[in-house]
Amino acid sequence: MDQPPLHELGSAVEEAFQKLLEIEQSDEWLKAQDVTSEAERFQLWGQNLGLFQEGHTSLDYRVRDAVIVRDRFAELLRELAEHITELFSILSGERKPAEQADVPIEDDSTSSGSSSQSSVQTTLSGEAHSFHETEFRFQSLTERLDALYSLATRIRNPKNRPSRTNDHLYKHIPEQDRSAYILNREEMEINSVSYILRQHMVEASNREEIETSHGVAFEDIVSQYTSPNRWIVRRTGKANARRKQQLLYWKDHALRLSRVKTKPVKSEGPIPVEQNILPNQHSTPSILDKAQATVPSLATSASKLPSLKPDDLRSVISHQSRVSTVISVQNDDLNWPxxxxxxxxxxxxxxxxxxxxxxxxxxxxxxxx
Structure with a gap:
C-alpha cells in the first residue's frame, strides 16, 4: 500500500491543531498558551522544510529517494495528528479522560523519538494514581515535534548544502556582464577590507615603537600589510563578497517561503487561448502590460507548479532574479552579529x-x- 504524500499528512496535523485551538480549553493539566506554542512550532517546522509546497522545494521531493527517512516523517506526522485528535475529543467533552474511565492506555514510545525503547502499558485502576491522559497526550505531542525538529536539523545541516557557483549566485546579472560585475564587487570588498585594516593599525599601533624596532617608516609598514594587492587582503575581500551574496540569497529565499500558502493549491488546467484578452488598443499600454504580454512567467522556488506532482523525479530550475547586495566602504563593523x-x-x-x-x-x- 502506497504511503500518502507528506503534505497531506501535514495538512491533517494543521487541521487538527486548528480545531484544538478553536475550543475553550478548561483543563488543569493543559494551558491554552502551550497548545498555541506547539502549533506555532509545527508551522515553523513545516515552512522551513517545505512541507506544504510542491515541486523541487517540497519535503516530498527532498526525501523521494530516502525511503527510511520518508517513512519516519510519515509515522511521526500520523502519531502527532492522533494525539492532537485525542486531546480534542477530551477537551471538547466527546469522551472522558482515561483516568476517569478506568481503561488501560498503551503508549508505544518506540516511535516518539525519546530515549525509551519499550512499550509502556499503564493500567488505571484504584482510586489514587498519578496518570492524567491530557498531560500524557500533550507530552507525547511535544515529543513527536521534538523528533521532527531533530530530523530537520540533520536535513538542514549546512554541511549537506552544496556550494553554489558564482554563476548561480549572480545569475540575475546578464551573462555577458557577469564576469566584470563579479570582479567589480570583489574589488569593492577588497578596498573595504584594506581601508578598515589600515584604520585599525593606525589607531591601535604605537608609531614610535614600531619605527624603532623595525627601522622602517611606520607608513611603509602600514602600506605593506594593508595594500589591496596583498594576498590575505584580496582573499578576505573575495570571501566577503561571496558570503554577502550567499546571505542575500538565503534571506530572499526565506522571504519567498514566508509568502507561500500553508496548503498547496490544487492543480488547475491551462488557461484557454480565448481568455487571453489583449489590452485596449485605444488606451496607452503601460510598461507592466507590455511585459506581461511579451514575457512568459518563469518558475521560481516559491511558485505553484500545476503540472508537477511532488513525487515526480524531475526538478525545476529557478530563473528568478536576485537583488544585489549594497555595500559601503565606510562599513567598519566586522563583529559577529x-x-x-x-x-x-x-x-x-x-x-x-x-x-x-x-x-x-x-x-x-x-x-x-
Missing part, C-alpha cells in the same frame, strides 16, 4: 541569517561564533 533571543523553552530556533534550524546550545557565544 548577535545571536537571536531564545523564546520560551524551545529546544530549537531558526537562525535569522541562514534560516537553518539549530539547537539552543548554538546560542552560546563560543558556539555561535
Amino acid at each position: 548577535l545571536p537571536p533571543v531564545r523564546h520560551g523553552n524551545n529546544r530549537y530556533f531558526e537562525c535569522p541569517y541562514c534560516r537553518t534550524l539549530c539547537p539552543v546550545k548554538y546560542l552560546g557565544k563560543g558556539a555561535w561564533e
Whole structure:
C-alpha cells in the first residue's frame, strides 16, 4: 500500500491543531498558551522544510529517494495528528479522560523519538494514581515535534548544502556582464577590507615603537600589510563578497517561503487561448502590460507548479532574479552579529541569517561564533 504524500499528512496535523485551538480549553493539566506554542512550532517546522509546497522545494521531493527517512516523517506526522485528535475529543467533552474511565492506555514510545525503547502499558485502576491522559497526550505531542525538529536539523545541516557557483549566485546579472560585475564587487570588498585594516593599525599601533624596532617608516609598514594587492587582503575581500551574496540569497529565499500558502493549491488546467484578452488598443499600454504580454512567467522556488506532482523525479530550475547586495566602504563593523533571543523553552530556533534550524546550545557565544 502506497504511503500518502507528506503534505497531506501535514495538512491533517494543521487541521487538527486548528480545531484544538478553536475550543475553550478548561483543563488543569493543559494551558491554552502551550497548545498555541506547539502549533506555532509545527508551522515553523513545516515552512522551513517545505512541507506544504510542491515541486523541487517540497519535503516530498527532498526525501523521494530516502525511503527510511520518508517513512519516519510519515509515522511521526500520523502519531502527532492522533494525539492532537485525542486531546480534542477530551477537551471538547466527546469522551472522558482515561483516568476517569478506568481503561488501560498503551503508549508505544518506540516511535516518539525519546530515549525509551519499550512499550509502556499503564493500567488505571484504584482510586489514587498519578496518570492524567491530557498531560500524557500533550507530552507525547511535544515529543513527536521534538523528533521532527531533530530530523530537520540533520536535513538542514549546512554541511549537506552544496556550494553554489558564482554563476548561480549572480545569475540575475546578464551573462555577458557577469564576469566584470563579479570582479567589480570583489574589488569593492577588497578596498573595504584594506581601508578598515589600515584604520585599525593606525589607531591601535604605537608609531614610535614600531619605527624603532623595525627601522622602517611606520607608513611603509602600514602600506605593506594593508595594500589591496596583498594576498590575505584580496582573499578576505573575495570571501566577503561571496558570503554577502550567499546571505542575500538565503534571506530572499526565506522571504519567498514566508509568502507561500500553508496548503498547496490544487492543480488547475491551462488557461484557454480565448481568455487571453489583449489590452485596449485605444488606451496607452503601460510598461507592466507590455511585459506581461511579451514575457512568459518563469518558475521560481516559491511558485505553484500545476503540472508537477511532488513525487515526480524531475526538478525545476529557478530563473528568478536576485537583488544585489549594497555595500559601503565606510562599513567598519566586522563583529559577529548577535545571536537571536531564545523564546520560551524551545529546544530549537531558526537562525535569522541562514534560516537553518539549530539547537539552543548554538546560542552560546563560543558556539555561535
